[in-house]
Amino acid sequence: MNVRADVVELLHAGYSDRAIARQLGVDVKATVAPARLALGLPKAKSGKKAAATAEDLFWRRVQPTDDGHMTWDGYHTKDGVPGLKHGGRFHTANRLAYRIAKGRDPEGYALPSCGRDDCVKPGHHTDRADRQAEKRVDALYAGIFGPDA
The missing domain is CATH 1.10.10 (Arc Repressor Mutant, subunit A)
Structure with missing residues (x-):
């Protein structure tokens, strides 16, 4: 066959x-x-399929917007932090988005850098190291071209 x-x-x-x-x-x-x-494969198991990783579960909870961002359609803590539980741990959506984009966990908090506080699209977040690097570049730029540049 x-x-x-x-x-x-x-x-x-x-x-x-x-x-x-x-x-x-x-x-x-x-x-x-x-x-x-x-x-020679057995019948597929019925029921809901468990997500292999927290990142897989992340993709089930995001909704793309018309302007190129993504919003969270899943659980929010009482403080409004979007996130999910996987493997007995709580993962914030921003941290997962950063991990998906950069391939590593963020240093400190992962925060949206695209101007939308509710955006969870991978690639739209920075961590402490990224923000410090941006400050150094801004300071260098101001030192070369003056504070009004």
Whole structure:
């Protein structure tokens, strides 16, 4: 049997037969079920799929806006801090966005640097080290070109 590569990829990712058929626009009985059988894969587990990482869960909770930012559609603490629990730990949305963009945890707080306080889009945040570097550049720039430059 010739099995489609896109079906194989989704089967190995753990998707159910119906989810694969819906996503690819194919028939369950004619395409997906025979592929699962040919590959010797067990039936997919039913129910909600747990997020592998906090970053995966982050992407389920953000909503893009028309102006290129993202807002948080998930839990907020009583102080209004957007975040989520994963692996028994609380992660703020800003910290996760910084980690996704930079590949490391921020030093100190991760704060939006795009001008929107509610933005959680990765790449729109700075940490303490980034803010200190910006201050040094601003001071150097002012020293070279004068305070009014």
